[in-house]
Amino acid sequence: EAGVTQSPTHLIKTRGQQATLRCSPISGHTSVYWYQQALGLGLQFLLWYDEGEERNRGNFPPRFSGRQFPNYSSELIVNALELEDSALYLCASSSDRSAHSGANVLTFGAGSRLTVL
Amino acid sequence: GQNIDQPTEMTATEGAIVQINCTYQTSGFNGLFWYQQHAGEAPTFLSYNVLDGLEEKGRFSSFLSRSKGYSYLLLKELQMKDSASYLCAVKDSNYQLIWGAGTKLIIKP
Numbered sequence: 001e002a003g004v005t006q007s008p009t010h011l012i013k014t015r016g017q018q019a020t021l022r023c024s025p026i027s028g029h030t031s032v033y034w035y036q037q038a039l040g041l042g043l044q045f046l047l048w049y050d051e052g053e054e055r056n057r058g059n060f061p062p063r064f065s066g067r068q069f070p071n072y073s074s075e076l077i078v079n080a081l082e083l084e085d086s087a088l089y090l091c092a093s094s095s096d097r098s099a100h101s102g103a104n105v106l107t108f109g110a111g112s113r114l115t116v117l
Numbered sequence: 118g119q120n121i122d123q124p125t126e127m128t129a130t131e132g133a134i135v136q137i138n139c140t141y142q143t144s145g146f147n148g149l150f151w152y153q154q155h156a157g158e159a160p161t162f163l164s165y166n167v168l169d170g171l172e173e174k175g176r177f178s179s180f181l182s183r184s185k186g187y188s189y190l191l192l193k194e195l196q197m198k199d200s201a202s203y204l205c206a207v208k209d210s211n212y213q214l215i216w217g218a219g220t221k222l223i224i225k226p
Contacts, residue, residue: 004159035216042121042216043160043204056213090159103148103167106214108159 002027004109006091012115013081021076021112025093031055032074033094033106034066038087046089049074081116088113119143121217123205128223129195137190137203137220145210151179151190152204154219160204163190192222200224 005024013019025032034046045058049068057064063079072093078085092106120142129135141149148167152160166172166181166188178191190203202219209215 040125040218042218043206043214044216045213103165104208104212105150105162105165106160108152108161110157110159 004091004093004107006089006109006112008112009110010113010115012117014117015081015083017081019078019081019085019114021078021089021091021114022073023076023091023093023109024073025091026095026107029093029095029107030072031094031096032068032072033092034074034076035090035092036060036087037090037111038084043090046076078114083116086114086116119209119215121205121207121215123203123217123220125218126221126223128225129192131195131197131224131226133195134191134193135195135222137192137205137222139188139190139205139217141186141188141205141207141215141217143186143207143209143215146183147208147210147212149179149181149188150204150206150208150214151188152206154202154204156201163203195224197224197226 007022031050033048035043048056052068066076068074088111090111092108096104122140151163154160164179171180176193181188202221204219205217206214
């Protein structure tokens with residue numbers, strides 16, 4: 001069974017540009033989560049999609065957005081890039097459609113490393 | 118605010134035992150997770166604790182004390198492949214995962 005796949009592996013952009021990151025969840029998983037992992041910091045929750053709808057978002061500005069497609073794959077779009085957006089962006093999927101399940105285990109992709117110059 | 122504290126880095130010797138601590142202050146508690154993340158790879162699930170006590174899974178064990186806001190991950194018979202970052206995460210009252218910054222574990226021969 002294929003795991004969570006993310007593309008691109010690495011992406012270099014300049015300030016003000018837009019970055020688009022992609023994620024394909026495990027087959028059968030309907031929930032997709034996006035996290036930002038900056039150097040030395042914990043994972044910061046960005047967005048949660050389920051069944052094509054945005055269910056929750058973290059404390060990030062509106063220039064961070066995304067969507068989920070009918071096949072449950074997802075895109076994270078970062079507009080007007082800033083230097084501080086340089087980080088590893090991790091996507092995770094889950095078969096549990098309810099965030100209210102305590103033991104909701106996430107399966108992560110290897111991430112997309114975004115560098116903003 | 119919500120906070121998860123873990124040591125930044127630890128060093129241990131192959132074959133030994135190491136305990137990685139995690140303390141948390143969150144608005145509510147609905148479970149605590151440990152994940153392992155090798156450099157350049159995806160985090161992978163290790164353990165889940167929601168009740169007080171010790172959960173053992175092979176060489177790895179995880180302990181939880183809800184009254185103390187404390188957990189630890191115990192790794193026995195350390196192997197070189199255990200060199201990785203270990204992430205502690207707590208699910209709060211809104212069922213949101215709050216993550217620690219991770220503990221980088223270095224294993225020396």
